Amino acid sequence: xxxxxxxxxxxxxxxxxxxxxxxxxxxxxxxxxxxxxxxxxxxxxxxxxxxxxxxxxxxxxxxxxxxxxxxxxxxxxxxxxxxxxxxxxxxxxxxxxxxxxxxxxxxxxxxxxxxxxxxxxxxxxxxxxxxxxxxxxxxxxxxxxxxxxxxxxxxxxxxxxxxxxxxxxxxxxxxxxxxxxxxxxxxxxxxxxxxxxxxxxxxxxxxxxxxxxxxxxxxxxxxxxxxxxxxxxxxxxxxxxxxxxxxxxxxxxxxxxxxxxxxxxxxxxxxxxxxxxxxxxxxxxxxxxxxxxxxxxxxxxxxxxxxxxxxxxxxxxxxxxxxxxxxxxxxxxxxxxxxxxxxxxxxxxxxxxxxxxxxxxxxxxxxxxxxxxxxxxxxxxxxxxxxxxxxxxxxxxxxxxxxxxxxxxxxxxxxxxxxxxxxxxxxxxxxxxxxxxxxxxxxxxxxxxxxxxxxxxxxx
Numbered sequence: 001x002x003x004x005x006x007x008x009x010x011x012x013x014x015x016x017x018x019x020x021x022x023x024x025x026x027x028x029x030x031x032x033x034x035x036x037x038x039x040x041x042x043x044x045x046x047x048x049x050x051x052x053x054x055x056x057x058x059x060x061x062x063x064x065x066x067x068x069x070x071x072x073x074x075x076x077x078x079x080x081x082x083x084x085x086x087x088x089x090x091x092x093x094x095x096x097x098x099x100x101x102x103x104x105x106x107x108x109x110x111x112x113x114x115x116x117x118x119x120x121x122x123x124x125x126x127x128x129x130x131x132x133x134x135x136x137x138x139x140x141x142x143x144x145x146x147x148x149x150x151x152x153x154x155x156x157x158x159x160x161x162x163x164x165x166x167x168x169x170x171x172x173x174x175x176x177x178x179x180x181x182x183x184x185x186x187x188x189x190x191x192x193x194x195x196x197x198x199x200x201x202x203x204x205x206x207x208x209x210x211x212x213x214x215x216x217x218x219x220x221x222x223x224x225x226x227x228x229x230x231x232x233x234x235x236x237x238x239x240x241x242x243x244x245x246x247x248x249x250x251x252x253x254x255x256x257x258x259x260x261x262x263x264x265x266x267x268x269x270x271x272x273x274x275x276x277x278x279x280x281x282x283x284x285x286x287x288x289x290x291x292x293x294x295x296x297x298x299x300x301x302x303x304x305x306x307x308x309x310x311x312x313x314x315x316x317x318x319x320x321x322x323x324x325x326x327x328x329x330x331x332x333x334x335x336x337x338x339x340x341x342x343x344x345x346x347x348x349x350x351x352x353x354x355x356x357x358x359x360x361x362x363x364x365x366x367x368x369x370x371x372x373x374x375x376x377x378x379x380x381x382x383x384x385x386x387x388x389x390x391x392x393x394x395x396x397x398x399x400x401x402x403x404x405x406x407x408x409x410x411x412x413x414x415x416x417x418x419x420x421x422x423x424x425x426x427x428x429x430x431x432x433x434x435x436x437x438x439x440x441x442x443x444x445x446x447x448x449x450x451x452x453x454x455x456x457x458x459x460x
Contacts, residue, residue: 001039001354001356001388002046002104003025003103003104003105003110004025004027004102005024005063005067005101006023006024006099006100006101006102006114007021007022007063007070007098007099007100007101008021009093009097009098009099010062010069010085010086010087010098010119011065011087012059012062012087012089012414012420013419013420014087014093014419022420022421022422023422024052024063024410025424026046026047026388026390027045027046027047028045028405029405029424030426031407031426034405037404037408041108043108044110046388047405047407047408048379048382048386048387048388048389049375049378049379049382049388049389049390050388050390050391050409051362051392051399051404051410052391052410052411052412052422053392053410054412054413054414055413055414058412058414059413059414059422060360060412061217061360061361063392063412063420063422064217064358064360064392066100067213067358068215069085069100070100070209071215073100073115073117073180074180074182074206074209074210075183075209077178077179082119083121083122084119085098085119086098086119086120087419088418089417089419090417095120095121096118097116098116098117098118099114100116100117101114101115102209102213106204106205106208107204109131110132110133110134111129111131111132111141111201111205112128112129112130112132112138113128113129113130113205113209114127114128115127115128115180123146123177124177124178124180125146125147125177126144126145126146126147127142127146127180127181128142129141129142129182129202129205131155139154139155140152140155141154141156141157142154142181144170144181146175146176146177147177149174149175151170151181153166153167156198156201157199159196159199161195162198165192165196166199169185172184182205182206183206185199185202185206186206186207189203212354212356213358214355214356214358216359217361218364220300221298221299221300222344223298223343223345224296224298224303225298225319226347227346227350228253234250234251238250238251240349240350241343244342244373244374246335246338246339246343247323247324247339248321248322248323248335248339249322249323251319251320252319252322252329253305254319254320254329255317256316256317257316258274258306258316262274277295277314278308278314295307300340301332301333302332302333303318303332304316305317305318318331318332337365338366338367340365341364341365342366345374348378348387348389349374349377349378353387354386354387355388356387356389356390357387357388357389357390358391359389360391361392361393362374362375362391362393363394368397371393371395371397371398372398372400372403375389375391375398376403379403406424407425407426409424409425410423410424410425411423411425
């Protein structure tokens, strides 16, 4: 689960007035109500939901982009366009380091992983992985001072044989400011982790960032609909879909000609795609992944699953929906934008343990009542499992103390300099009966647009 995320000198985030990084936290505050909304292991209390509010261009999406930038960098190196991602509110920031740190809980232990990078130069300057303890002590697992070419391994990694191998890997990149050690340690290191179990923390942190941090933008599909393709409880899925008033009463997987799926592509690309698909399906079959769902192809309005039959031939299926009686089936492309959005969001409600979903613009294409109902349903289901949902939104109806705790509500506000501040409603220490949604719209907490006169009054 996510504990905290810290960022400095990225897009509209600079530093706080006291020099600290901007911080977003899922640590529960002092709120006593709705204890079922939190994870509590007697050592730490974590929120399972957070809503982030702010005016357009205030920096809500930039917080999501900062998390995504860190994730992409760990997995694939610095993303395209990184040299221009520093905070441009002050010209001095161009040559200063940008800071990214994420704190997570893994198997009832707590870790902080982060790095600093001068984006304009594409140079990492430091990197660290630290275990955090309940008594506020920090145990360094590894750290790199890349500028001075120094590194160290400590704690669980100081094991005979293992430390020698780790030193070799670290020496190889001692003066290499273009790579992260955590990334290197997750490239073709399967045998290392099989031989040295204590090294698994390097793999586990990487896999949490890769598989458990699920970041979504408003113009991209959230789900690949695997929950519909794999579920053994179609009735439960249909029940949840129907509860949101979509009109859908059932669905089924329907076979379609593979040629129809790729017919709109140029011949050379079509042939290469089919060849690649066939190779991948053979790999899955050879790896004995008998329960594999095959290859999923998903766009905003289309959905296809490709697999092989007993003869080894490619089989293509799509999903179609029933409305009312079972006299007609409807394609995904025939459903409304709001219905497609809900079908995407359902994956979150059906997800297993351990996922942290981040969704930019939750309320896109949704009626306000639908957004409210979705969050309400999530909070009901989250009682039984350890899952988190972080959303950006303009929907003031969610600011309801019947629904949320004060510490679940966050704001971003842009200063005159163009820099973004992020803060929790709990920092305002409001009375419990305060009409939060009304105060927010009146600008009480910042994070709302301030309009100048559109048509200035002409003087006589």
